[in-house]
Amino acid sequence: MPKQNKTKYALLGVLSLKPGSGYDIKKFCDFSISHFWNENYGNIYPVLKQLEDEQLATRTTEYHEGRPPRNVYFITEKGKRELDAWLQLPVENSPVRSELLLKLFFGRDIPVANLVDKLEKTRDRMRAILEEYALVEDFLRKEYEDQKGLHLWLATISYGAHNARATIDWCDETIKSLQNMDDKLIGTR
Amino acid sequence: MPKQNKTKYALLGVLSLKPGSGYDIKKFCDFSISHFWNENYGNIYPVLKQLEDEQLATRTTEYHEGRPPRNVYFITEKGKRELDAWLQLPVENSPVRSELLLKLFFGRDIPVANLVDKLEKTRDRMRAILEEYALVEDFLRKEYEDQKGLHLWLATISYGAHNARATIDWCDETIKSLQNMDDKLIGTR
DNA sequence: GCGCCCATGTAACTAGTTACATGATTCA
DNA sequence: TGAATCATGTAACTAGTTACATGGGCGC
Numbered sequence: 001m002p003k004q005n006k007t008k009y010a011l012l013g014v015l016s017l018k019p020g021s022g023y024d025i026k027k028f029c030d031f032s033i034s035h036f037w038n039e040n041y042g043n044i045y046p047v048l049k050q051l052e053d054e055q056l057a058t059r060t061t062e063y064h065e066g067r068p069p070r071n072v073y074f075i076t077e078k079g080k081r082e083l084d085a086w087l088q089l090p091v092e093n094s095p096v097r098s099e100l101l102l103k104l105f106f107g108r109d110i111p112v113a114n115l116v117d118k119l120e121k122t123r124d125r126m127r128a129i130l131e132e133y134a135l136v137e138d139f140l141r142k143e144y145e146d147q148k149g150l151h152l153w154l155a156t157i158s159y160g161a162h163n164a165r166a167t168i169d170w171c172d173e174t175i176k177s178l179q180n181m182d183d184k185l186i187g188t189r
Numbered sequence: 190m191p192k193q194n195k196t197k198y199a200l201l202g203v204l205s206l207k208p209g210s211g212y213d214i215k216k217f218c219d220f221s222i223s224h225f226w227n228e229n230y231g232n233i234y235p236v237l238k239q240l241e242d243e244q245l246a247t248r249t250t251e252y253h254e255g256r257p258p259r260n261v262y263f264i265t266e267k268g269k270r271e272l273d274a275w276l277q278l279p280v281e282n283s284p285v286r287s288e289l290l291l292k293l294f295f296g297r298d299i300p301v302a303n304l305v306d307k308l309e310k311t312r313d314r315m316r317a318i319l320e321e322y323a324l325v326e327d328f329l330r331k332e333y334e335d336q337k338g339l340h341l342w343l344a345t346i347s348y349g350a351h352n353a354r355a356t357i358d359w360c361d362e363t364i365k366s367l368q369n370m371d372d373k374l375i376g377t378r
Numbered sequence: 379g380c381g382c383c384c385a386t387g388t389a390a391c392t393a394g395t396t397a398c399a400t401g402a403t404t405c406a
Numbered sequence: 407t408g409a410a411t412c413a414t415g416t417a418a419c420t421a422g423t424t425a426c427a428t429g430g431g432c433g434c
Contacts, residue, residue, distance in 0.1 A: 006288065013295035023385050036290040042423060045387055066431065068385040087299045091289045091307055099195065100280045101225040101345045106202035108338030110276045118280055149297030151370060155363045156290045159356070166355035174344045181340060212413050231395065234415055255402065257413040
């Protein structure tokens, strides 16, 4: 198996749920998997063509009056097999890069208030994300009640929620410890 | 401020702690920030040259008999100012991509045992990471007891630990729920 | 009338990784 | 004797993002 374009498998995955155009796929990604995966048009359209070239998907063009033509893609049997094979492969861990942690790590000479601000913003973002997850979860449970893979979709949300809560706790702890240290410094002046 | 190469700031950060060669910087990164940031030689050497061109660092070459020459870089005042300015800027969140979650999300037709295996491996890796963090933390507390930024270094480790524990819990829960579902399915056969 | 939605796509660019090349020293 | 460490660097490649171009329909 060659070093691969994971976008390819993401698109095959979306098409395995239902056929759609590049535009549809983008919308689906933004709604359903954006908390752990993102795709942009500049990537989607070329890869869709590539899928067609490799016979992993077929394309039909729909014309509707007063609308731009839609290129609708369908996954083929070959595409399903290739997706399935990839899904079963062990997970490759891609390198992480956290700008927040980098700034914190080297932040000993910048004002504590600035660091605290970054932490508060992170915490607030995580809280907002948690609320969103709750909405998405409700929506999925109602709309896709009998969908076979629902529990897996919920599991990905649960992952996000676990980590968001962990990050919120860490932010709170770290803010407190930074402010404590700062108070002590003032006390000794 | 232009769209930037964050490697640049990572290297300035390392050089702000102490001068060193590309090789030294790589070693430092691997030891200290590798749990949230990685750099490779193919990136470090060109960026060091760039730092010199922009007068953010100076270079001296050391010759030692029987050893390759070392290009040692020192951060300049201009470099410090640029690092400081960047550190104070708000954090830009870079897109996340989790192959594990992608495989889980689309995994409804692959064997449960395969999914469980992926989760177990993830959990085991997180446990190993937790143990490593404990060692690193001990080491830092002893070796850098009086280092000004120690609490910030520890905070980055704490971040990793919080998230690792969250991921372990999530793995355990998800494994259980997958196995439960599987049992029920067998029961109805 | 303004801006958003639908809909596709390319080109240019930025970023990051891998492979290759070199070669002495040190340690098991 | 073979592997690891020290030490630098380039070239080729892979991946991913942004900006641009186009243009009708629809709702406020």
